[in-house]
Amino acid sequence: MDGSHWLSMRPVAEKLAQNGHKVVVLTAESSLSMNGSDLYTALTYSISYSKEDLVSRLEMFGSDHFTPSYFPGVTITMYNNMQEVFRIYGDVCKSLLSNAELIQNLKDEKFDALMTDPFSLCGTILAEYLDMPTVMFLRGMPCSFDYISGQCPTPLSYVPKLFTTFTDHMTFIQRLQNVFVSLFDSVLFDILYSPYAKLATEFLKRDVSVMDLYRRASIWLLTYDFVFEFPKPIIPNMVFIGGINCANRQSVFQDFEKLVNSSGEHGFVVFSLGSMVSEIPMDKAMDIAEAFRSIPQTVIWRYTGKVPSNLGSNTHLVKWLPQNDLLAHPKARAFITHAGSHGIYEGICNAVPMVMLPLFGDQMDNAKRIESRGAGVTLNVLDMTPEDLINALDSVINKPSYKENIQRLSALHLDRPIHPLDLAVHWVEFVMRHKGAPHLRPAAHDLNWIQYHSLDVFAFLLAVLVTTFFISFKCCTYTCRRCCGRKSRPKSKSKKE
């Protein structure tokens, strides 16, 4: 997986290499974020997209979310964008699987395990082909397919589906909507992943379903914990590594030292919309710059677009920023974020209250989770006025409850018996040492839908009940008829006589 998904996988690959393992990272030639490393071997394969191609598609994808749109337009755009993302992933996967030389090389290596983000099925198809135990590494899958294919129960009454932005305390109407969304899960999943099923069947030269492929997961490494996510049932082969991306790199931070120290008693605000959105429409940029002019804090804004003419002297535009290092600074007062899971965890790790401008994917849900804990304020980037942003920043910076709540979340998150990076590495190595983790696989995988829900048992009990009732009824009527018959027959006989 490319893009932001790779950011938290990389430290695991590096730590595994430092532990003495040979780590091979499969990278498309035109990759967005998967640069090489001294620690691991990067094996590249050519794809039909140039890097410029991918970047321009990504920018288009990002800018789509700044165009005001309402139902059904917004849903159609979202659907089309999702289809486009899956089409690109599918094309990249096709390029990888059709690279016979590379596949043969991988086969010859006889690896001990494969780690993949299951958002794209490609790694899992490869693991099946090379017969390798698989570690899934993810924030979450569309349609909760991680929980469905892992055979983990998710009661719809308090486990909100992704993209609903509900909390775990739902009203009746929300629970109704949650059930509705779940009804369409398998349909949407089928639309998104059916091209992969075709690809897998061609490549593996046998009929195979997407569910079969995902079921081979030995361990699910999930990049969240229950400080952020609402508590819900889990299964023993799910391992929670939220905050794995919060690593300070002091050397990079030195460049920003002067800027940060000059921020005075009011401190500074960090603003980034993530790796996928670095430019925004000028009117929106001017609204934001207008808001920043009126706050006493210094603002460090990751932005590569045209400079807004009303930019205040307290606002500094940068092409890149060491987000976690800046948030770790005691003078960091607030974090304006698109609410990607990486950013959210950097906010939690460093106890910086957030103003969240979610754009797409899981970002609305992420924002809801922080907002419902009173540790941040969510704004709609399309509707918000400069005043909204000023008020939101004023709240999270000056109302003590926001700082207290994020400090509470941070304390809970950081109070763990083992660092999430070490935990992730442990489980990858575990899978390598033991050729998987079959002892953690629920037996539910071996049951069909009817058996799993004990429908055959209940049908049998019902049949027994009905039969018993029927026989009792027949016995009663027979007995009654006999009794009545005895009384009535003589009568008719006597009549005849």
Add this chain to the structure above:
Amino acid sequence: MDGSHWLSMRPVAEKLAQNGHKVVVLTAESSLSMNGSDLYTALTYSISYSKEDLVSRLEMFGSDHFTPSYFPGVTITMYNNMQEVFRIYGDVCKSLLSNAELIQNLKDEKFDALMTDPFSLCGTILAEYLDMPTVMFLRGMPCSFDYISGQCPTPLSYVPKLFTTFTDHMTFIQRLQNVFVSLFDSVLFDILYSPYAKLATEFLKRDVSVMDLYRRASIWLLTYDFVFEFPKPIIPNMVFIGGINCANRQSVFQDFEKLVNSSGEHGFVVFSLGSMVSEIPMDKAMDIAEAFRSIPQTVIWRYTGKVPSNLGSNTHLVKWLPQNDLLAHPKARAFITHAGSHGIYEGICNAVPMVMLPLFGDQMDNAKRIESRGAGVTLNVLDMTPEDLINALDSVINKPSYKENIQRLSALHLDRPIHPLDLAVHWVEFVMRHKGAPHLRPAAHDLNWIQYHSLDVFAFLLAVLVTTFFISFKCCTYTCRRCCGRKSRPKSKSKKE
């Protein structure tokens, strides 16, 4: 909790004290196994039973399981024994709660947390009264009440109920029985725990249910893992600390050194029926001694009864044995155990295959778990002949599969990122630091049964469906009548005319 339950709690209490906490252990004056310690303060309270009383009741309880009995006698004995155990626990609890001076002392101390085995509700009632966050420490509760009160789903199709001795792969008939057992869960639980509810209501001076009390659990420390237990859904505040009792104490072991070293190439067998059963009927003891005479291994047998006259020279009777230290010795060839969870984990930790003679409680289920993994053989202690025991020992010692399987289980169990004792201590300290762990509590606790199962949502959907159908039907019939009416009315009119 007294008896064997205390054995794995003690190291946690000691480690907490070593970490600088003040630890107070509440102990009944006539305790079976809760001796004092230099590390923690033992606060005692008087009860109406003497130690001799308890020991004799326990012995009676143990010897009951050596009396051949069949259905329904065996079930009635089991039920009466369980009632008797709960009556004693209830009496002990009454003594504690009515000790006003002690309760006031505890109140004055203002503790940070309370750790209790929820098998007896007493600790939980006290925690409620003193308003302390509670850590539950247990192997399991009757009727899966730990999972029920924790709001953890347990699909009956592959999660066998305790006391059924089923595995996670059940036949149709077994799944049917599993459903049946679950139907009687709440009835049995009510019988066992209703006296506690009365006691709690009196002590807390307000109506309170057993479910309410158990729901206050912050963390469930469960003394097993999924090497032993069948994988099943869990919830985030369940922590698995199986094997917490496997600690080597080399100093104690020295006394047995000579015996063990003299066992020669055939090694030795360890035999213990646990802390509750140290004597057995003479005919059974002679059968067992007879079997031991014919095997080439040295046998170390924990036994306090009359010496069987046919005891072989290779069999050594001891009043007490350092079980884990002996099993850790490379010459240990087999472990004959009653399959209590402590013993089972010592067998797993040290990779010693087992011959299991389960007697009561969870022991049959424990034995089934090891047997189903091919790491041990289960015998019925009532029916077994000397030949059965000889054959079982021969299998586990000489068939390589048993050793291989227990070694595999042992390797899986010991390959963990943190020792279970450190994990348990971490979570107790976590609860102390954060005044509980409310962020891990599923929102299911705030829903009623109808809401939890979304029955109101489905009822609403059904109502909408029926109403829609009814209105459509009415519209159709109305339209039809209108259409037909138009055709027929003129006719009738013309008829009238």
